[in-house]
Amino acid sequence: MSELDLDAIRARCEAATPGPWSAYNANEGTEYQPAWEVANDAFHNPPADEDAPWIAVHLETGIKDDAEFIAHAREDVPALLAALASSRAEVERLTRENARLTDVVDTAVAYVTEPEGSDLVPQYWHELDDATRRYLSAGLGPDATASDAPRRSIAAAESQEGTG
Numbered sequence: 001m002s003e004l005d006l007d008a009i010r011a012r013c014e015a016a017t018p019g020p021w022s023a024y025n026a027n028e029g030t031e032y033q034p035a036w037e038v039a040n041d042a043f044h045n046p047p048a049d050e051d052a053p054w055i056a057v058h059l060e061t062g063i064k065d066d067a068e069f070i071a072h073a074r075e076d077v078p079a080l081l082a083a084l085a086s087s088r089a090e091v092e093r094l095t096r097e098n099a100r101l102t103d104v105v106d107t108a109v110a111y112v113t114e115p116e117g118s119d120l121v122p123q124y125w126h127e128l129d130d131a132t133r134r135y136l137s138a139g140l141g142p143d144a145t146a147s148d149a150p151r152r153s154i155a156a157a158e159s160q161e162g163t164g
Contacts, residue, residue, distance in 0.1 A: 006081065009077065009081065017042075017053045017054065019040060019074035020040065020071075020075055021039065021055065021075075022039065022040075023037070023038050023064065023067035023068045023070070023071040024036070024037055024039070025037075026058070034062045034064065035059075035062075036059045036062070036063070036064055036067035037057060037058050037059065038055070038056070038067055038070045038071045039054070039056040039057070040054055040074075043055060043056045057070070
């Protein structure tokens with residue numbers, strides 16, 4: 001699928017006759033085949049303002065679903081554009097949060113795996129969840145050392161967190 005031109009889609013939505021639109025059978029109550037039309041309220045109930053925009057489209061089809069699709073597109077397309085914008089904003093937010101948390105975990109892993117006597121401060125320790133703390137405290141990182149010093153330092157950091 002090619003990239004959508006959302007600006008062009010949005011411009012078409014904004015330029016279209018206001019909704020809501022509805023589908024109806026223009027031949028309802030007659031002996032003729034259904035003749036589906038799509039119109040807005042201004043077509044059915046003309047306002048006092050003669051310049052008010054209205055729409056009426058006759059479809060050369062007996063298929064109600066086609067008329068319903070066209071009628072609902074007036075409200076569905078703007079709603080989809082809004083949902084897409086919201087979803088993209090959430091993806092951007094989560095991407096930034098993922099990068100931040102990756103830095104937090106990388107710092108914590110580096111702290112746990114540093115040789116004894118390291119002065120690396122676990123500045124993000126308070127942001128880790130309990131399971132991650134237990135994992136790092138146990139020295140189970142991919143390059144973890146078996147040294148007790150990092151575990152003692154982490155235990156000290158945890159106790160300071162409670163007093164800070």
